[in-house]
Amino acid sequence: MSADIVSPAKRRRMMQAVRRHGTDIEIAVRRAVTRLGHHSRANAASLPGRPDLSNQRKKWAIFVHGCFWHGHRNCRRTKGGEAGRIPVANKTFWEEKISTNRTRDARKAQELRRLGYRVLTVWECDVKNAVRLERKLTAFFTACTESERRARTKDGAHGKLIPSRRRPVRRDRRS
Ligand SMILES: [Zn+2]
Numbered sequence: 001m002s003a004d005i006v007s008p009a010k011r012r013r014m015m016q017a018v019r020r021h022g023t024d025i026e027i028a029v030r031r032a033v034t035r036l037g038h039h040s041r042a043n044a045a046s047l048p049g050r051p052d053l054s055n056q057r058k059k060w061a062i063f064v065h066g067c068f069w070h071g072h073r074n075c076r077r078t079k080g081g082e083a084g085r086i087p088v089a090n091k092t093f094w095e096e097k098i099s100t101n102r103t104r105d106a107r108k109a110q111e112l113r114r115l116g117y118r119v120l121t122v123w124e125c126d127v128k129n130a131v132r133l134e135r136k137l138t139a140f141f142t143a144c145t146e147s148e149r150r151a152r153t154k155d156g157a158h159g160k161l162i163p164s165r166r167r168p169v170r171r172d173r174r175s
Contacts, residue, residue, distance in 0.1 A: 007089075008087075008089055008090045008093075011087055011089070011090070025064055025066070025122075025124050025127045026042075026052050026053075026064045028127050028133070029052070029053065029062065029064050029122050029127060029133070029137075030042065030052075030053055032130075032133055032134060032137055033053060033062070033137060036134070036137055036138065036141060038055065038058075038141060039055055040053040040054060040055055040062075041053070041054055041055065041056070044056065044061075047061060047112065047115075047117075048108045048111035048112050048115070049061075049063065049104075049105070049108025049109070049111070049112065051063055051112070051119075052064040054117075058144060058148065059115075059116050059117050059118065059144075059148075060117060060118045060119075060120070060140070060141075060144045061112050061117050061118070061119050061120070062119075062120045062121075062122055062140075063105065063108075063109070063119070063120070063121045063122070064121075064122045064124075064127070065105070065121055065122070065123055065124065066124050067123055067124045067125050068098070069098065069101055070098070070101050070102060070105055070123075071098040071099065071101060071102045072123050072124075072125065075123065075125055076125050077124065077125040077128075105121070109121070118140070118143060118144050118147065120136070120137075120140045122136065122137075
């Protein structure tokens with residue numbers, strides 16, 4: 001391991017910039033989600049952790065995380081020694097910060113799951129590969145549709161057929 005090539009202060013500014021302007025990857029994910037035909041809302045403040053993308057009616061939430069800040073384990077990017085590996089200078093500082101982020105991320109995801117949400121984390125390194133990103137999102141939405149369908153079946157079994165708000169149950173047309 002080599003020493004950090006930038007000063008701690010500069011490194012901090014760089015990292016803050018990553019966080020503040022980390023929207024490129026969010027935009028890429030939002031575009032991919034839209035392309036797959038799903039409606040999403042950005043940064044819903046009413047949901048735990050303000051997920052980057054969510055749909056409250058469909059009950060899913062997606063977090064888009066920077067690999068360094070959120071401590072992506074087994075990451076191609078941070079393991080590869082590219083930007084994002086923990087700097088040797090101030091190592092403890094960064095490790096604590098990242099560990100705090102990881103704990104908070106896990107707690108927020110848990111809170112969402114308790115509210116009945118399906119939660120997906122898309123990592124920065126996933127976004128670098130369009131094919132991988134699309135595959136990941138497709139698998140997630142397939143699982144969402146599947147659990148939605150199961151929930152409907154369960155309601156039906158209990159005799160509670162809830163008519164969709166968008167398409168009211170059609171009346172018999174024989175008259
Ligand atoms: Zn990663």
